[in-house]
Amino acid sequence: MAGEHTDMKRVISTQDAPEAVGAYSQATTNGNILFTAGQIPMTPDGDLLDDEDITVQTRQSLENVKGILEEEGLTMQNVLKVTVFMDDIEDFDEMNDSYKEYFQDNPPARSAVEVANLPKGVGVEIEAIASTE
Numbered sequence: 001m002a003g004e005h006t007d008m009k010r011v012i013s014t015q016d017a018p019e020a021v022g023a024y025s026q027a028t029t030n031g032n033i034l035f036t037a038g039q040i041p042m043t044p045d046g047d048l049l050d051d052e053d054i055t056v057q058t059r060q061s062l063e064n065v066k067g068i069l070e071e072e073g074l075t076m077q078n079v080l081k082v083t084v085f086m087d088d089i090e091d092f093d094e095m096n097d098s099y100k101e102y103f104q105d106n107p108p109a110r111s112a113v114e115v116a117n118l119p120k121g122v123g124v125e126i127e128a129i130a131s132t133e
C-alpha cells in the first residue's frame with residue numbers, strides 16, 4: 001500500500017556523545033538510515049570546548065558523531081552526507097584539515113556553510129546522515 005511504513009522510528013542514545021542541550025535526540029533511525037543531531041564541540045562529560053581552536057572543535061564534534069555511530073555498530077564509512085555549520089567561513093581550511101582525519105577514503109557528500117550563530121557560542125556544529133547497511 002502506498003505510504004505504508006514498515007520500519008519504525010527509533011531514538012538512539014549513547015554516553016559516548018554529549019546529552020542533547022535542547023529538545024532533540026542525539027540521533028534517530030528507521031533501520032535503514034540514521035540521522036545524527038548537530039554535534040557541537042562538547043565532550044560526552046559535558047565540557048564545552050568553545051574556546052578551543054576550530055581544529056579541536058571539529059575533532060570533538062566528529063568524535064561525537066563517531067560515538068553515536070558506534071552505538072549502532074556503524075563507522076564513519078557508513079556516513080553518506082555531512083553538513084558542517086561554522087560561525088566563520090574563514091575557518092574552512094582549519095576545519096577541513098581536521099575533517100580529513102576522519103574521512104580519508106571515499107568521503108561522504110558534504111555541505112559547509114557559515115551561519116550567524118551556533119548554540120552555546122561554539123564555532124562549529126556537524127551533523128551526519130548514515131546508511132545502516
Ligand SMILES: C=C(N)C(=O)O
Pocket residue numbers: 021022024037038039040119
Ligand atoms: C545542538 C543542537 N543540535 C541543537 O540545539 O539542535
